[in-house]
Amino acid sequence: MEVVIVPDAAGGGELIAEAVARLLRHKPDAVLGVATGSTPLPVYRALAARVRSGEVDTSRARIAQLDEYVGLPADHPESYRSVLRREVLEPLAIPMSAFLGPDGTAEDVPGACAAYERALAAAGGVDLQLLGIGTDGHIGFNEPCSSLTSRTRIKTLTEQTRSDNARFFGGDVAQVPQHVVTQGIGTILEARHLVLLATGEGKADAVAATVEGPVAAICPASALQLHPHATVVTDEAAASKLKLAPYFRHSYANKPGWQGI
Ligand code: PGA
Numbered sequence: 001m002e003v004v005i006v007p008d009a010a011g012g013g014e015l016i017a018e019a020v021a022r023l024l025r026h027k028p029d030a031v032l033g034v035a036t037g038s039t040p041l042p043v044y045r046a047l048a049a050r051v052r053s054g055e056v057d058t059s060r061a062r063i064a065q066l067d068e069y070v071g072l073p074a075d076h077p078e079s080y081r082s083v084l085r086r087e088v089l090e091p092l093a094i095p096m097s098a099f100l101g102p103d104g105t106a107e108d109v110p111g112a113c114a115a116y117e118r119a120l121a122a123a124g125g126v127d128l129q130l131l132g133i134g135t136d137g138h139i140g141f142n143e144p145c146s147s148l149t150s151r152t153r154i155k156t157l158t159e160q161t162r163s164d165n166a167r168f169f170g171g172d173v174a175q176v177p178q179h180v181v182t183q184g185i186g187t188i189l190e191a192r193h194l195v196l197l198a199t200g201e202g203k204a205d206a207v208a209a210t211v212e213g214p215v216a217a218i219c220p221a222s223a224l225q226l227h228p229h230a231t232v233v234t235d236e237a238a239a240s241k242l243k244l245a246p247y248f249r250h251s252y253a254n255k256p257g258w259q260g261i
Pocket of ligand 1 (some may be wrong): 039
C-alpha cells in the first residue's frame with residue numbers, strides 16, 4: 001500500500017479531494033464511498049470548495065454509505081444517513097436520489113444487508129472508498145476479529161467504539177446504539193481504490209498495526225494490505241509510530257506528478 005504523510009488534516013483533505021476531482025473528471029458518474037466521523041470532514045470541505053468554484057462537477061456522482069446504526073430513525077440527526085446528507089450530499093449539491101445506503105430501520109436486518117449488497121453491485125461497485133479508522137483498527141464498523149471476507153451484516157459495537165462516539169450523542173454513551181450494519185471487509189475490498197485517512201496521535205497505534213503489522217483480523221484495517229490500490233493518508237501525529245516513515249516520505253516526494261495517489 002502507499003502511505004502519504006501530510007503535515008496536517010487540512011493537507012490530507014486537499015490531497016484526497018484532488019483524487020476525487022481527478023476521478024470525476026474521467027468518470028463523472030463515479031460511485032464515491034463515503035465515511036462518517038470527524039476525520040473525513042476536511043475532505044468534504046475541500047471538495048465542496050471545488051464544487052463551488054466550478055472546478056468539480058458532482059452532478060452525476062453517486063454516493064454510497066459505509067455503515068449505519070441499527071434502530072435510529074432515518075431522520076435522527078445522528079443516523080449516518082442524516083449525517084451524510086448534512087456533511088456530504090448538501091455541500092456537494094448531490095441529490096438524495098443518487099444516494100445508496102442500507103436501511104438501518106428495517107425489521108429484516110439480514111434482508112436489508114443483502115439488498116444493499118445487491119444495490120452496490122447494480123451500481124457497478126464503488127470507485128473510490130474513503131475510510132476512517134477506529135482507535136481499535138476498525139474500518140466501517142468492522143470491529144476487531146471481523147472476518148476479512150465478511151459482507152454487509154449486523155455487528156455489535158465494542159465499548160471502546162461506543163465511548164469514542166458518545167461525543168456525537170451529548171457525551172452519553174447510553175445513547176450510542178449497540179448495533180450497526182456495515183459493509184463487510186470483503187465488500188470494502190471490492191472498491192477499486194481505497195483511501196484511508198487517519199489524523200491525530202490517538203490513531204498512531206492503529207495506523208502502525210494497519211501498515212506495518214501482519215494482516216490479521218485483530219486489526220481489521222490491515223486487510224488493506226491485500227488490496228491492489230490502497231492509499232493511507234496520515235498526518236504527522238498519526239504517522240508517529242511508523243518505522244518506515246522516512247521511506248514513505250522519500251517515495252512520495254519522488255513520485256511522478258502525473259501519477260496522483
Ligand atoms: P473518527 O472515526 O474519524 O471520528 O475518529 C473514525 C472511525 O471510527 O472510523
